[in-house]
Amino acid sequence: MTGSDSAGSTGRTPTTDEFIKGLWRENPVFVQVLGMCPVLAVSNSAINALAMGLATTFVIVLSNTLVSTLRNFIPKQVRIATFILIIATFVTVVDYLIQAISLDIHRALGAFISLIVVNCLILGRAEAFASRNGVGRSILDGLGMGVGFTFALLCLGGVREILGNGTLFGAAVFPSGFQPWIVMILPSGGFFTLALWLLLFNRLRARQAHRQATLAEAAP
Amino acid sequence: MAELIQTDRAVPPPSWPMFRALVGIGMLCGLLIVSVYVLTGPVIARNEARALEEAVFRVLPGATSSHTFVLTDDGRFRSAEAGTPTDSAGAEEGTPTYSGMETEAGTPTDSGTPGREIKAGTPTDRMVHAGYDDNGSLVGIAIQAQGMGYQDVIRVLYGYDPTRETIIGMQVLASKETPGLGDKIEKDTAFLANFEALDVGLTPDGRSLQHEIVAVKGGEKSQPWQIDGITGATISSKAIAAMLRESSAQWVPAIHRQQAIFTRLEVTDDRQ
Numbered sequence: 001m002t003g004s005d006s007a008g009s010t011g012r013t014p015t016t017d018e019f020i021k022g023l024w025r026e027n028p029v030f031v032q033v034l035g036m037c038p039v040l041a042v043s044n045s046a047i048n049a050l051a052m053g054l055a056t057t058f059v060i061v062l063s064n065t066l067v068s069t070l071r072n073f074i075p076k077q078v079r080i081a082t083f084i085l086i087i088a089t090f091v092t093v094v095d096y097l098i099q100a101i102s103l104d105i106h107r108a109l110g111a112f113i114s115l116i117v118v119n120c121l122i123l124g125r126a127e128a129f130a131s132r133n134g135v136g137r138s139i140l141d142g143l144g145m146g147v148g149f150t151f152a153l154l155c156l157g158g159v160r161e162i163l164g165n166g167t168l169f170g171a172a173v174f175p176s177g178f179q180p181w182i183v184m185i186l187p188s189g190g191f192f193t194l195a196l197w198l199l200l201f202n203r204l205r206a207r208q209a210h211r212q213a214t215l216a217e218a219a220p
Numbered sequence: 221m222a223e224l225i226q227t228d229r230a231v232p233p234p235s236w237p238m239f240r241a242l243v244g245i246g247m248l249c250g251l252l253i254v255s256v257y258v259l260t261g262p263v264i265a266r267n268e269a270r271a272l273e274e275a276v277f278r279v280l281p282g283a284t285s286s287h288t289f290v291l292t293d294d295g296r297f298r299s300a301e302a303g304t305p306t307d308s309a310g311a312e313e314g315t316p317t318y319s320g321m322e323t324e325a326g327t328p329t330d331s332g333t334p335g336r337e338i339k340a341g342t343p344t345d346r347m348v349h350a351g352y353d354d355n356g357s358l359v360g361i362a363i364q365a366q367g368m369g370y371q372d373v374i375r376v377l378y379g380y381d382p383t384r385e386t387i388i389g390m391q392v393l394a395s396k397e398t399p400g401l402g403d404k405i406e407k408d409t410a411f412l413a414n415f416e417a418l419d420v421g422l423t424p425d426g427r428s429l430q431h432e433i434v435a436v437k438g439g440e441k442s443q444p445w446q447i448d449g450i451t452g453a454t455i456s457s458k459a460i461a462a463m464l465r466e467s468s469a470q471w472v473p474a475i476h477r478q479q480a481i482f483t484r485l486e487v488t489d490d491r492q
Binding site for chain 2: 070073074075076077078081082085086088089092093096097099100102103107110182186
């Protein structure tokens with residue numbers, strides 16, 4: 001977990017920073033490397049990635065809201081049990097909602113909807129942020145983390161679907177002669193794609209840190 | 221997550237706030253789940269019914285309406301949908317009348333949506349779905365089958381035409397076969413063409429199939445009861461052949477014997 005959680009919680013009013021940090025600086029997948037199980041498993045197509053991302057966002061926002069609302073009511077000793085209870089409830093809710101919206105998506109996501117419960121990203125946000133901050137800030141935090149998670153899943157899902165199936169959101173992107181790289185849809189393709197994205201993100205962050213360091217040195 | 225480690229273990233904490241928090245939140249969560257379940261239940265049931273009906277129409281080309289039948293323990297078929305017009309003339313001697321069966325099974329008569337209510341607790345592996353065309357004549361009967369594939373259980377729906385004694389369509393309902401290889405059983409047009417006219421003719425005594433369905437190597441199909449396998453998906457193709465072989469050996473003789481139930485119903489059934 002990154003250290004800026006406690007630093008950010010000194011201010012009491014909700015700020016856009018709570019939202020922005022999840023997108024880039026503390027991106028759950030590319031920076032915190034949390035919740036890898038669904039990231040690798042359901043990012044074999046862009047639509048699955050989007051559905052999983054939205055489901056996780058829904059759960060994280062609602063669990064953050066409830067945890068933050070009840071944070072003074074929950075004794076420290078039983079907080080993890082209550083957090084899991086709350087998270088499991090919203091996962092069950094989202095499971096029914098997805099079944100009601102589309103059985104095809106439900107079938108494609110399979111067991112991974114129920115496994116949102118054990119996505120450590122959500123418990124991590126409840127423990128590290130929502131249980132220490134006000135409702136407004138917690139909602140923004142959850143929203144930012146959820147959108148960051150969805151963005152990362154889409155990065156993986158998009159690449160894997162384009163290369164592995166020649167389509168994006170089901171629409172063909174290559175001329176008909178394209179031979180899909182089946183390995184990209186298989187689990188190993190998930191690892192390759194994740195590795196390449198992590199490489200890119202770490203490189204970008206290293207360059208940014210380097211630039212800031214030189215700027216700081218140059219400044220009087 | 222260093223924050224998770226408790227340091228103040230010395231004083232035993234008061235139990236009432238813990239009890240209150242766990243029970244209170246547990247009840248709140250339970251209430252939430254129950255309300256969502258009640259709200260989404262009908263929508264989900266409708267989605268499932270529609271998905272099944274679409275699959276039935278796909279494996280029975282030309283069908284525009286469907287009707288579900290259940291195989292009872294005594295080996296006879298009867299209508300599984302409430303609001304069905306009764307047909308007292310049994311297909312064979314001793315066939316229980318529909319009305320008698322319905323009462324026995326306790327079908328709710330005040331059902332709000334007649335004709336779409338499938339009795340709760342009916343196992344799906346005993347149900348078949350008859351499909352009828354615009355004129356109300358029987359196109360065929362859709363049957364579910366399942367068997368072990370390469371990764372996990374594969375579930376399929378296939379259409380059987382009792383007059384031509386052939387399988388006229390097949391669709392995979394659920395499979396976890398390898399993407400790009402095994403999952404060709406769902407999309408490969410050449411493979412699916414096997415099931416447009418797959419011979420399941422019965423022996424003259426009507427007890428068993430004349431020829432078992434078998435999978436052969438791709439391109440080697442020479443008989444109407446053979447299935448051309450997919451190169452690169454041999455196990456999945458063979459799995460489909462095996463589940464159709466088993467299922468047809470069980471269902472086809474039974475359906476053939478009681479064919480009249482399926483064709484008779486459409487005469488008396490005033491489906492909208």
